[in-house]
Amino acid sequence: MILSAKGLSFIYPSRSVLRNINFTISRGDFLAVLGINGAGKSTLLKCINRILKPCAGTVLIQNDQAGKLSRREMAKRVGYVAQRQESISTTVFDAVLLGRKPYIKWEASPKDLEIAHKALEMLELEEYALRYLDELSGGEQQKVVIARALAQEPDILLLDEPTSSLDLKNQLEVARIIKRVVTTQQIGAVVSMHDLNLSIRFANKFLLLKDGEIFAAGGLEVMTPKNIESVYSVPVIIQNIENVPVVIPM
Template structure:
């Protein structure tokens, strides 16, 4: 297993958010974390990446306790894409090169530059290398931050609602990119998502949060109308269109 989470819990001063969270993620897995607003999806990602400190439990990367790793060492293992990105006046190449920061001592080496070029190529961004971030569309900017995370050469990608502000075309493109980079690079991804149909189409593992606990977890078999209705309080049916399952509210 690449990621193992055991007994994780977190609370803000006013309320408990997560309780007794346990799950594992293996190489090649694309795990979609699902649930209503306020269910704790983003909080869970931040606990995995030490942005927030869990009040209980342990997170392991390859059996290493992340609580004992420095920020630099953690960044070599986990690539994190937050829900909101801060704008910067930088070229696409320089923005992706920032992903090499955990490895750079004094200045970027030839290896750092080559890994940056490889990350750009993997997301078809080579032609954008010298363009500035503020010249890009939302979908293009999202590809850049994913490329930056890939440049870290992590084993685990954490993405917080990477498709939430994108148009339909870019939603599907970004979700497909995440699936492909996980498979091509022998890594794994944990992604918070709102769109159930995107999740079913591209993820292979699912974790449904409800009231701060795991309501259901597993493969496609847990994405049943009964489970979805219990979590989202909306009755649904699941239909197949050209062998693709589609969630339809009724």
């Protein structure tokens, strides 16, 4: 177990967003968080690394209570990629080097540079190292911020809709990269997604959120037409096409 949430709740002044969320993931797990817009996916991710402070419940990160970790300590264990990226005028390499922020005291050490470089390599971005971030396409920018999160050398990756604004090729590529990193580095990933087919292909655990509560959670077995219909209010069928399960809305 590297991450577990127990009874997690969050309330905005006007309405409650998350109620009593419980789940656990281990090393090598790719957890897809699914649900309609406003179901509480982003809020859940932000509550895990305390960008938002949950109102109730606990998050355990490698058996340590998240509330007792300093921001810096948290940043060494949990990497986070927000839904929207700011356009900044630094090079790709510097943007990735920023992932070493929790480790840097005064200046980046040769080790920091090396780790940033490795993160670039993992995402196959070496060629872009000296290009400016605001000159890249959406897909490339998304890879850069994932590289930045990896440069934090985290045990857990939180990715908020990393594929939503990408074209078909980049969606597959980014999902593949996440899957590969999770398996090879033996870290855990919590990824909020909209694309059910992508999640079924790459994730091994699923959390279906409805109105801020867990509707269903578990392995591939929870991704039934019935559950999906209840969460999205759209009837679907699931068919295997060349051994790939495909969700087809009716």
